[in-house]
Amino acid sequence: MSRLVPHPLMSATLLLAWLLLTRFSVGMALLGAAVALIAGLAMAPLGMPAVRIRNWTKVIRLLGIVSVDVVRSNIAVVRLILSGPDACAARASFLELDMSLRDRHALTVLAVIIxxxxxxxxxxxxPESGRLMLHVLDLIDAAYLTRQIHERYEALLLEIFE
Structure with a gap:
C-alpha cells in the first residue's frame, strides 16, 4: 500500500479538498482520486517522509485554538485599521523567537498558522539555530506573544509530530 500511496494523508487531504471545491459526482470523485494518487506518487522522489501524526486529539485541539485565534485576530486587525494609519505604524515590529520545533512538517504547519x-x-x-523571525502588525507585548506561540502552537505541534 505504501508504494501505491506513499503519502496517504496528503492524498486524502487533496481528495477531500477536490470534492469540496467541485460539484460532487462519480466522475469528479474518480478524477479527484486520480489527481490525489498522482500527486502522492510525484512527492515520493522528493525524499520527503510521509507525515506521521502521533496524537489526533491534539490536532483537533490545535484546529480549535487556531480557529478562535484567527477570528480574534481578524477583529483586532479591523479595529486597528479603522483607527487610522498612525495606530498601525506605531506598534508594527519584528519579533525573533527561539523554536524547539525541528520537524519539517510541524514547521510547515506553524508557518501556515502564523x-x-x-x-x-x-x-x-x-534551521541551524532554530530562530524564527515574524513581523507583527500590532506588537503590544513581545514576551506575551512569544509565550503564546510557544504554549499554544509549538507545544501542541511537538506532541503531534515529534
Whole structure:
C-alpha cells in the first residue's frame, strides 16, 4: 500500500479538498482520486517522509485554538485599521523567537498558522539555530506573544509530530 500511496494523508487531504471545491459526482470523485494518487506518487522522489501524526486529539485541539485565534485576530486587525494609519505604524515590529520545533512538517504547519493569522507574517527561519523571525502588525507585548506561540502552537505541534 505504501508504494501505491506513499503519502496517504496528503492524498486524502487533496481528495477531500477536490470534492469540496467541485460539484460532487462519480466522475469528479474518480478524477479527484486520480489527481490525489498522482500527486502522492510525484512527492515520493522528493525524499520527503510521509507525515506521521502521533496524537489526533491534539490536532483537533490545535484546529480549535487556531480557529478562535484567527477570528480574534481578524477583529483586532479591523479595529486597528479603522483607527487610522498612525495606530498601525506605531506598534508594527519584528519579533525573533527561539523554536524547539525541528520537524519539517510541524514547521510547515506553524508557518501556515502564523501566516493565516491576520496581523502576523512569517519572515525568516534559520534551521541551524532554530530562530524564527515574524513581523507583527500590532506588537503590544513581545514576551506575551512569544509565550503564546510557544504554549499554544509549538507545544501542541511537538506532541503531534515529534
Amino acid at each position: 501566516t493565516s493569522t491576520p496581523g502576523t507574517t512569517w519572515v525568516e527561519y534559520d
